[in-house]
Amino acid sequence: MTNLAYTTDPNDAVVPDAASMQALRPVPRISIQAFCETDGVAQPIERAGEDRRMAKAHVKVHMGGIQTAIEFYHTAPTPNLIIIESRDEPRSLIGKLEKLAEVCDPASKVVVIGHHNDVALYRELIRFGISEYIVAPISMADIVADIAKIFVDPEAEPIGRSIAFIGAKGGVGSSTIAHNIAWTLSTLFQSEVVVADMDLAFGTANINFDQDPAQGIAEAVFSPERIDEVYLDRLLAQCAERLSLLAAPSTLDRVYDFDADAFASLIETAQRSAPTVILDVPHVWTGWTRQTLAQADEIVVTATPELANLRNTKNLIDMLRKLRPNDAPPKLILNQAGVPKRPEISADDFAEPLGVVPLAVIPFEPLLFGNAANNGRMLGETDAQHAIVKIVHDMAHVLTGRTEMKSKKKAGIGDLLGRLKMKKKSA
The missing domain is CATH 3.40.50.300 (P-loop containing nucleotide triphosphate hydrolases)
Structure with missing residues (x-):
């Protein structure tokens, strides 16, 4: 996960360091849907969707975790990126992700935001095909950086x-x-x-x-x-x-x-x-x-x-x-x-x-x-x-x-x- 610096504004709010944000590449025209269990995760994702580097992306945030996503995609097409927040234990999380995979397009990327700082779980999720596992709490800058890491070619020519x-x-x-x-x-x-x-x-x-x-x-x-x-x-x-x-x-x-x-x-x-x-x-x-x-x-x-x-x-x-x-x-x-x-x-x-x-x-x-x-x-x-x-x-x-x-x-x-x-x- 990208390591960004943070500063404190005059109102004591934690904000991403402008220089770190400047280094982020714009995200291409993609669709993103997030399924969140807590406001602490939903709000940074909504803020990320408003950032100028995400201007081309279409971001939709739903409340409800992985089970809501499974029900949603029974009848709806899957986007380019699905972000899932889950407070489940590792074993339960893997089982639900298997059910999600049954209703998702194989080309869709999935990012999981969990509440367990578990290296074994991270390795298991990567083997399962998850693009990234992020441990909550998260910031707006974390979201933008990780989306850019998935969808922006690291070998691409730098832009002016x-x-x-x-x-x-x-x-x-x-x-x-x-x-x-x-x-x-x-x-x-x-x-x-x-x-x-x-x-x-x-x-x-x-x-x-x-x-x-x-x-x-x-x-x-x-x-x-x-x-x-x-x-x-x-x-x-x-x-x-x-x-x-x-x-x-x-x-x-x-x-x-x-x-x-x-x-x-x-x-x-x-x-x-x-x-x-x-x-x-x-x-x-x-x-x-x-x-x-x-x-x-x-x-x-x-x-x-x-x-x-x-x-x-x-x-x-x-x-x-x-x-x-x-x-x-x-x-x-x-x-x-x-x-x-x-x-x-x-x-x-x-x-x-x-x-x-x-x-x-x-x-x-x-x-x-x-x-x-x-x-x-x-x-x-x-x-x-x-x-x-x-x-x-x-x-x-x-x-x-x-x-x-x-x-x-x-x-x-x-x-x-x-x-x-x-x-x-x-x-």
């Missing part, structure tokens, strides 16, 4: 991580930061990166990367039946040696209304093509943006330090915590801090009601960002020694797990503004 960027308001610089993070990952770590510009009407990735591809993300979304790695490769525009772009058409020739899962297969295919997929999500709230954020491996919210951004950021973070209860909260970037003569909320005051520590606070620097944007270049190409480029490097290290956030350090921009002033004086 998806990092979704979204702005708390329009114009806060979320896309610019997403594109610069993508470029930094590809150059600093010599790693393949795919950028997906999901703002089909007004996307700016093609401008920021100085590209004008004839095809892009629209062709993939409007022809989902054609999506595979070969077709995706034809749609990608090469921006740098290890950086590819799924560009948005950025035209208003048609309306872009999509179903909630419209981008799902595209993102999955992109994750099989590169270790990192950067999702540039527009500032809209639709079924597909909600679904994209709910399923992403990491989320970054960009905001500027003023009241409307604070309200929107809190709404986003609160909603995403509900949608992703087993994942770390979104990362927060405060951008355009220190605009002259503009009243602002301090970084500490902005972060406090959100319950997060900013990943970065980026000072207002219109000359650097303006020159980069107008020339179709990234910040690191425009001025590699600039202090903000160093901030982007730091963010890239944290988002790829190479370093951890310094959560105890108070957020602030004084030292960054000081470095910028020193740089200007020396220039």
Whole structure:
């Protein structure tokens, strides 16, 4: 059984460690039925069914143990996986499992959750053909991990991580930061990166990367039946040696209304093509943006330090915590801090009601960002020694797990503004 780490949340509830959960592979499209004798087992299974890694699986929990399952499958087809909780003694358990086997499809997998920590019983069940024996109590993470262990091929190629960027308001610089993070990952770590510009009407990735591809993300979304790695490769525009772009058409020739899962297969295919997929999500709230954020491996919210951004950021973070209860909260970037003569909320005051520590606070620097944007270049190409480029490097290290956030350090921009002033004086 997978050994996952656990932490304690502010309400003293035991929750799975986010890093351990991140390592779990998504479960394929399977049907799962559980027959439970206690709420202590039924509730973690129900929670597992709500986890984003189980989004494709269909999970149904019944109260009643192995005898209920036997009666149920006399008239119903068996699913891909049956989970049975049993408090029976080993000898009685084996006898009932033999009766269950008489009414089950031989291809169905069975996991038994028992209350006897008995090595001999475990060996006997494995010889009998049971896929896994778990000793109660169990956690939600145990269930997800064991299902993944059964149905995910351990020899399968690893899939890339998806990092979704979204702005708390329009114009806060979320896309610019997403594109610069993508470029930094590809150059600093010599790693393949795919950028997906999901703002089909007004996307700016093609401008920021100085590209004008004839095809892009629209062709993939409007022809989902054609999506595979070969077709995706034809749609990608090469921006740098290890950086590819799924560009948005950025035209208003048609309306872009999509179903909630419209981008799902595209993102999955992109994750099989590169270790990192950067999702540039527009500032809209639709079924597909909600679904994209709910399923992403990491989320970054960009905001500027003023009241409307604070309200929107809190709404986003609160909603995403509900949608992703087993994942770390979104990362927060405060951008355009220190605009002259503009009243602002301090970084500490902005972060406090959100319950997060900013990943970065980026000072207002219109000359650097303006020159980069107008020339179709990234910040690191425009001025590699600039202090903000160093901030982007730091963010890239944290988002790829190479370093951890310094959560105890108070957020602030004084030292960054000081470095910028020193740089200007020396220039």
